Every structure is written in C-alpha cells, then in structure tokens.
Amino acid sequence: GAVVSQHPSWVICKSGTSVKIECRSLDFQATTMFWYRQFPKQSLMLMATSNEGSKATYEQGVEKDKFLINHASLTLSTLTVTSAHPEDSSFYICSARVGTSGPGETQYFGPGTRLLVL
Amino acid sequence: GENVEQHPSTLSVQEGDSAVIKCTYSDSASNYFPWYKQELGKRPQLIIDIRSNVGEKKDQRIAVTLNKTAKHFSLHITETQPEDSAVYFCAGGSNYKLTFGKGTLLTVNP
Numbered sequence: 001g002a003v004v005s006q007h008p009s010w011v012i013c014k015s016g017t018s019v020k021i022e023c024r025s026l027d028f029q030a031t032t033m034f035w036y037r038q039f040p041k042q043s044l045m046l047m048a049t050s051n052e053g054s055k056a057t058y059e060q061g062v063e064k065d066k067f068l069i070n071h072a073s074l075t076l077s078t079l080t081v082t083s084a085h086p087e088d089s090s091f092y093i094c095s096a097r098v099g100t101s102g103p104g105e106t107q108y109f110g111p112g113t114r115l116l117v118l
Numbered sequence: 119g120e121n122v123e124q125h126p127s128t129l130s131v132q133e134g135d136s137a138v139i140k141c142t143y144s145d146s147a148s149n150y151f152p153w154y155k156q157e158l159g160k161r162p163q164l165i166i167d168i169r170s171n172v173g174e175k176k177d178q179r180i181a182v183t184l185n186k187t188a189k190h191f192s193l194h195i196t197e198t199q200p201e202d203s204a205v206y207f208c209a210g211g212s213n214y215k216l217t218f219g220k221g222t223l224l225t226v227n228p
Contacts, residue, residue, distance in 0.1 A: 032214065043207065044162065044218045093161065097214070106152065107216060109161040 003027050004096045006110030013084055014118055021079045021113045023094030029074035030096035034107065035067075038091045050077040084117045091115075120145040122210045124219025132227050137198050139222045141208035142190040150211035151184060151191045156221075157204045165206075166193070198226045 003026040013019050023033055033050040048069050049057040056069035068080040077096075081088055091114050095107040121144040131137050143151075149170035154162035168175045168182045168191065175182050179198075184191040195202055203226045209216040 034215065043220045046215060046217070049215055105150075105214075106164060106167065108164065109154075111161045 002096075002098050002106070002108040004094065004108050004110040006094055006113055008113060009111060010114040010116075012116045012118065015085050016083055019081045019084055019115060021081075021092055021094075021115075023077045023079070023096070023110050025075045025096040028096070028098055030077075030098070031074060032097045033071060033077040034095045034097070035069060035077075035079050036093045036095065038093060038112075040091075044093065047079075052077075081115065084115070086117045089115055089117045120148055120210050120217040122208060122217045122219045124208050124222060126222060127220065128223045128225070130225045130227060131198055133198060133200060135198055137193075137195045137202070137224055137226075139193045139206055139208065139224070140190060141192070141210070141219050142188075143210040143217075144189065145210065146186075146189065148210040150216075151182070152209050152211075152216070153180075153182060153193050154207045154209065154218075155204045156207065162207060195224075198224075200226050200228050202226050 005024045007022045011019055031052045035047045036044040037047050038044050046059050047062045050069045050071040052071045052074050058064045071077040091112050093112040094110045098106050124141045152167035153165050155165045156162040166177050166180050166182050168184050179196045181194045205221045205223050207221045208219040
C-alpha cells in the first residue's frame with residue numbers, strides 16, 4: 001500500500017517552454033501532497049504544499065507564478081514549471097501524506113522527475 | 119520555522135559494524151521524526167519513524183531514539199550490510215510538513 005507514482009520520470013525541454021509533472025497516489029486518497037526539489041548530492045527542499053480543492057502553500061523564495069500547482073482530485077497533483085530555464089534543471093519529487101488526523105503523518109514519495117532544460 | 123541538523127555528512131563502516139547518525143531539531147512543536155533511505159537516482163524510502171510520545175523504536179536491525187528535552191534523535195543500524203549503503207535523511211515535522219536534514223552518505227565496506 002501507499003504507492004505514489006510520478007510522470008514523466010525524465011524530461012528534456014528547450015528554454016522557455018513549460019513542463020507539467022503529475023503526481024498520483026495509486027492506492028489511497030491524499031488530501032495533501034508535497035512538492036520537493038533536490039539538487040545533486042543535496043537534501044530535499046520543500047517547494048510547496050498542495051491541498052486538494054484549494055490553493056497551494058508555497059515556501060519562502062519559491063515563485064508561485066513560476067511553479068504552478070494544481071490539486072484537482074484526491075489522487076492527483078500537478079506541478080507545471082512555466083517558461084523553464086536552465087537553472088530550473090533539477091530532480092523534482094512529490095510525496096503524498098497518508099492520514100489526515102494530525103500533523104506529521106507519514107509521507108510516501110514518488111520516484112521523481114529529472115528535468116533538464118537546454 | 120524548523121531547522122534540522124544532521125551529522126555526520128559521510129560515514130564509512132565495515133560490514134557487520136554498527137552505524138549511528140544523529141540529528142537535532144529546533145522547533146519544540148515538532149512531533150514526528152521519520153528517517154528515509156535514498157539510493158542513487160531513486161525515491162526516498164521510509165525506513166523507520168518515531169513520534170514524540172515515544173522514546174525509542176526498533177525494527178529488526180534499525181532503531182531510532184528520541185530525546186525531546188535535548189531536541190535530538192538518532193538512527194542506529196546494527197550488523198550493517200553492503201546493501202545498507204545509501205544516503206540517509208532525517209526529518210522533523212510540525213504543522214503538517216517535514217523539514218529534512220542534509221543527509222548522510224553511508225558506505226558499508228565488505
């Protein structure tokens with residue numbers, strides 16, 4: 001149980017284009033999903049918290065107009081990197097939280113999407 | 119906000135030895151502390167977690183201890199095996215989100 005998928009697994013795009021990444025909880029409903037960014041040999045940096053049916057909460061320093069998040073259903077959240085530039089190249093990982101009864105419920109991660117912007 | 123410090127950044131042990139990774143946190147409201155294992159290019163996998171109402175938790179060769187007063191928690195791996203080699207991240211949680219440590223690269227030498 002608690003399987004999270006992510007699509008695509010990798011993408012190469014030209015500078016200026018937009019890229020959409022999907023995160024799905026396959027066997028459970030997730031009212032909350034999280035989007036992280038990870039640079040090589042570095043930690044997971046939380047970008048935003050995605051809440052089903054409401055606006056995402058972005059971490060300080062993350063441009064909400066650059067990284068559009070939509071959580072339209074209990075099993076799907078999407079991250080769109082708009083007008084991507086080479087500095088946006090990174091490993092993007094989503095996670096879905098199991099449980100709604102309190103803070104700190106277990107998060108399960110998707111396999112990640114490696115984005116390379118040329 | 120929460121700040122999680124993790125040490126050491128790299129750890130090399132011989133197969134069969136024990137490995138200990140330590141983390142400290144700053145927010146006394148944090149009440150959930152998971153540990154994740156990440157192999158190169160793969161997703162972080164939850165290996166064990168502990169909540170603030172518990173001081174210690176064990177799962178086979180893996181154990182986690184929590185000292186709320188000192189705001190630190192540790193991961194203990196006994197009888198290490200080469201397949202334990204990976205990057206390990208600690209995290210601390212409050213307000214429905216986690217803050218991760220910088221990670222520890224564990225290498226188990228056969």
